[in-house]
Amino acid sequence: MICVLSDYGTESVYVAELIGAIKKINPNAEVLSLMNNISRQNIFEGAFLLRSIAKEYPEGSIFICIVDPGVGTKRAPIIVETSKHVFIGPDNGLLYLAAKEEGIKDIYIIDTELLPERKISKTFHGRDIFAIAAAILSLGYKPSFIGNKIERIEKIDIPKALVKNSSIEGKIIYIDSFGNLITNISIDDIRLANFEKEKELEVIFKDRELTFTLPFKEVYAEVDVGKPLLLIDSFDLLEIAVNKGNAKEYFSANIMENVIIKKQWK
Amino acid sequence: MICVLSDYGTESVYVAELIGAIKKINPNAEVLSLMNNISRQNIFEGAFLLRSIAKEYPEGSIFICIVDPGVGTKRAPIIVETSKHVFIGPDNGLLYLAAKEEGIKDIYIIDTELLPERKISKTFHGRDIFAIAAAILSLGYKPSFIGNKIERIEKIDIPKALVKNSSIEGKIIYIDSFGNLITNISIDDIRLANFEKEKELEVIFKDRELTFTLPFKEVYAEVDVGKPLLLIDSFDLLEIAVNKGNAKEYFSANIMENVIIKKQWK
Amino acid sequence: MICVLSDYGTESVYVAELIGAIKKINPNAEVLSLMNNISRQNIFEGAFLLRSIAKEYPEGSIFICIVDPGVGTKRAPIIVETSKHVFIGPDNGLLYLAAKEEGIKDIYIIDTELLPERKISKTFHGRDIFAIAAAILSLGYKPSFIGNKIERIEKIDIPKALVKNSSIEGKIIYIDSFGNLITNISIDDIRLANFEKEKELEVIFKDRELTFTLPFKEVYAEVDVGKPLLLIDSFDLLEIAVNKGNAKEYFSANIMENVIIKKQWK
Structure with missing residues (x-):
């Protein structure tokens, strides 16, 4: 099961393309388009919502989460494995709250050279990188098949009361x-x-x-x-x-x- | 197949959590998030829409329908079986029009003591009660497994012309x-x-x-x-x-x- | 896999009914409700989006696409087969850009007499014709089972720069x-x-x-x-x-x- 969260807009053409990109690689993947109305480019909100939602999902669920103001710049595309879930998205703090809550096991930087050949646009890594990575993992491949382990992840935190x-x-x-x-x-x-x-x-x-x-x-x-x-x-x-x-x-x-x-x- | 209708808002975090709660119990359940933009707390509109939509769905479909201004008060969480479908939601009239149209067979009040142990929030029975009940029924359990038969259901009616x-x-x-x-x-x-x-x-x-x-x-x-x-x-x-x-x-x-x-x- | 695009409105009652009509005929059909927020009755926008989206989807996908200002008038309900996909919708240009891009193989006019008996409303062919046709094709029937070959399709074009x-x-x-x-x-x-x-x-x-x-x-x-x-x-x-x-x-x-x-x- 692949769950999609983004700020692409509810039922936007970008979400439709992203789902197609998954399905083209793994037609049997179940894709749940959960929330694509995260406030635009609000990484904090996305991180808070991902943490709240992931909590409810069964083990093994794969989450693509995209709020990516730095798309095409040097922020890395990553995969985070916890004991329960796999999170895929930009390394800008978005995945941190959910991953920390569940306990981070391993972090990988996606090596786009290891993905199936496909033109990668500069502006839509959701379709061209994150969806592809999720599809491959949903086929049973390990993150190490398409990425290299790294040691740290970008952090954000919810201010404590x-x-x-x-x-x-x-x-x-x-x-x-x-x-x-x-x-x-x-x-x-x-x-x-x-x-x-x-x-x-x-x-x-x-x-x-x-x-x-x-x-x-x-x-x-x-x-x-x-x-x-x-x-x-x-x-x-x-x-x-x-x-x-x-x-x-x-x-x-x-x-x-x-x-x-x-x-x-x- | 579990169909979801609510006034929680299209692609709101609440719908995402509710779907997760179903999937955690029955990962194989097919969940269709149909309408979550019912006018807020408009029971009449929800009842009208549920009746119109249910008509089109195959036998055996389970509907979770939630417009629940009285969440956490004494209105009961119920399951209504008709000859065609199962409706799950608050007993505030919301389920009545669809159920009456199809012919009510049995009505059950959900006994939360019989649900898998889970903290039940006071404000979100969609996730904590209705989703859980639907997931259990989707596994093949009978309503009597999680509820007790009751005789009456809250009614509303569409004013006749x-x-x-x-x-x-x-x-x-x-x-x-x-x-x-x-x-x-x-x-x-x-x-x-x-x-x-x-x-x-x-x-x-x-x-x-x-x-x-x-x-x-x-x-x-x-x-x-x-x-x-x-x-x-x-x-x-x-x-x-x-x-x-x-x-x-x-x-x-x-x-x-x-x-x-x-x-x-x- | 049946993909739905329309101008019926995101999570509108019409989309919910359309999905039900598919499921009643083929409960195993996977239905993806992709975009129902195409600008109302904007055939050009629908055609552009369908072309962009279809590109991403695996072979064999069936697309229902509905922007249908002439519903109930003499514009024909058609099925277009390309080498990759099947497109179902009104013959008003909406399907043309996607079909042309992929290479049109055959065009059929749906013969509603050949569909399972069902009252066909004058205003909602999405539910009463297009959904039914898609459901039947998703069961493995050929377009010729429910339609007759025709030679031409209504065209529109994206103005060239x-x-x-x-x-x-x-x-x-x-x-x-x-x-x-x-x-x-x-x-x-x-x-x-x-x-x-x-x-x-x-x-x-x-x-x-x-x-x-x-x-x-x-x-x-x-x-x-x-x-x-x-x-x-x-x-x-x-x-x-x-x-x-x-x-x-x-x-x-x-x-x-x-x-x-x-x-x-x-």
């Missing part, structure tokens, strides 16, 4: 298709700060000096339609949401904005 | 991706009213007191580009459309608006 | 999901004009009498973020782009606009 005495300082790291604001504040951070029993919490959008007191609930429907709330979401992260509404619009919030969570003064 | 002496009173029940206005007035209603031979019909947008006289045609291309028309569409319903145009914009029409169709006064 | 003494006159024939402006000026035209070594080229948007001098590069990242450039893209066509930006917006460009490329006066 800071648990202080009576507050947690975090960031909005992802805004989903509903406009929910997903922070980097984990369920463990909440426990560490002893906030998990609170009925309400203060949310400070630090960069804009705005403070709101929001109910801290378990599910969206616990507040009235159109009302904001905090909850621990399916990423196990603290989320700022609006029941049946759009929190991004409600709070005019921005990705990567700083948020501070505080116990309410009583 | 009213055929009067010289008019039909209906509603716009769906607006498609082209902006076509699909009414609840069926081909049978049209016949009952003796309108099927009419060359033109009056369309009254009742709530806004607007009246138009539109040609009643068989296909879009029978009127000039940009011109409005009425026709019986592929749902076998009366549709208000604009050739190569957008009827929603042309008429500033709204979902669930009342429309009256009349023979033209001669 | 004109290589003059010191300029090339072309057009913007496709604007992709990133806003990149893809012209009909091929890598061969560039070579013929002896432009391939130029560091900069003049781009004249002829219809609007606007002239820009743009760097002629190999990859996007060779210019600063937000800066425009020319390059040969993955279609092997000259493309006007903006690094990490949107060239359509940058140049307020329009599809089918005339562009002239000139060596810079020195």
Whole structure:
């Protein structure tokens, strides 16, 4: 099974060509076109989503993940093997979060000389390199058949939330298709700060000096339609949401904005 | 074959995770991600679309359908077996139209204690309950293996059009991706009213007191580009459309608006 | 393998029904829903995309391609066999570019009397004719089983770029999901004009009498973020782009606009 994530655009011609390039080499490969609407050239978002998604997939799944602002420059095309999955994409940090979470076994730089002969465009390595590499691995070949082991991978990290005495300082790291604001504040951070029993919490959008007191609930429907709330979401992260509404619009919030969570003064 | 319909958003991270959760249990399951752009939390639209789509699918297909504003509250996760298909989703009316059309055989409430052990988030039963249930059924297990029979299902209904002496009173029940206005007035209603031979019909947008006289045609291309028309569409319903145009914009029409169709006064 | 391209809209109910209609006849058919966001009723764009995509797919692939403003009128439903693929769709030029490129072997008009009995709507031949035909061919039947050979196919052509003494006159024939402006000026035209070594080229948007001098590069990242450039893209066509930006917006460009490329006066 080959899973595709990219910023090429949902149902774009580029994804269609990439899938064809896989199928031409391995017509029996099952290709799942999962997300091609990663925010354009947003490596961080791609890395966060890949990590969240890969977690759910069975062992042996191959992931092609492409957010590649440096396509055609010297950033390397790599394959990362973990104990569970294989990740293929540009070495720009995109694959790091998922690979680190699962435990990196081996990293290979793809040697395009070892791929089946094919003209390699300068601008579309998704089709001309990554798809080909994935197809070959899906046939049962080992990464060493088309690549050479290397020692290091480009890293990025999700900024860690800071648990202080009576507050947690975090960031909005992802805004989903509903406009929910997903922070980097984990369920463990909440426990560490002893906030998990609170009925309400203060949310400070630090960069804009705005403070709101929001109910801290378990599910969206616990507040009235159109009302904001905090909850621990399916990423196990603290989320700022609006029941049946759009929190991004409600709070005019921005990705990567700083948020501070505080116990309410009583 | 497992078909997925939801309001999670096209190619959203939630759909990707849900598919993974199925594949982890049954890697051989064929998963078709059909529509995840159902209008957010619009149970009625989801029910209408599920009924229209299920009709086309072979016997034995399993449908996961999720529009679930009450996720995490006491609405039950259910499985409905008909003579042709299996429907899995929240018991909020969403599954009712399709199931009723096919003939309900058995209804089960999913017992999450009987599912493979997995942390169940409060906000994402699509991944944590419905996908798991579908995966298990796709392996050949019976619904009774993971659920308990219940007697009733939450119902909703498509409002019926009213055929009067010289008019039909209906509603716009769906607006498609082209902006076509699909009414609840069926081909049978049209016949009952003796309108099927009419060359033109009056369309009254009742709530806004607007009246138009539109040609009643068989296909879009029978009127000039940009011109409005009425026709019986592929749902076998009366549709208000604009050739190569957008009827929603042309008429500033709204979902669930009342429309009256009349023979033209001669 | 059956590939679907259409202007029905990404994840629209129509695509979902079409896939079901295939699966009901051949549950084992692998259906790839590739692009359903072709610009509405834009036959030229559909033909260009089908040609680009088909190139990547293995022999034996069946393509359903539907952009069908004349649905229900007398334009014929056809099957085109080339040495590599089978194309199914309306005879309005849509299939021509791909078929011509691969070499047309035989053309058939689908005889709906020979299809399995099914009510054929006037407005949705994608589901009621093309999907059925594709499903039957995917079972191994020959086109002659459901159609009659015909001699000619409706043609369209991509306007050819004109290589003059010191300029090339072309057009913007496709604007992709990133806003990149893809012209009909091929890598061969560039070579013929002896432009391939130029560091900069003049781009004249002829219809609007606007002239820009743009760097002629190999990859996007060779210019600063937000800066425009020319390059040969993955279609092997000259493309006007903006690094990490949107060239359509940058140049307020329009599809089918005339562009002239000139060596810079020195």
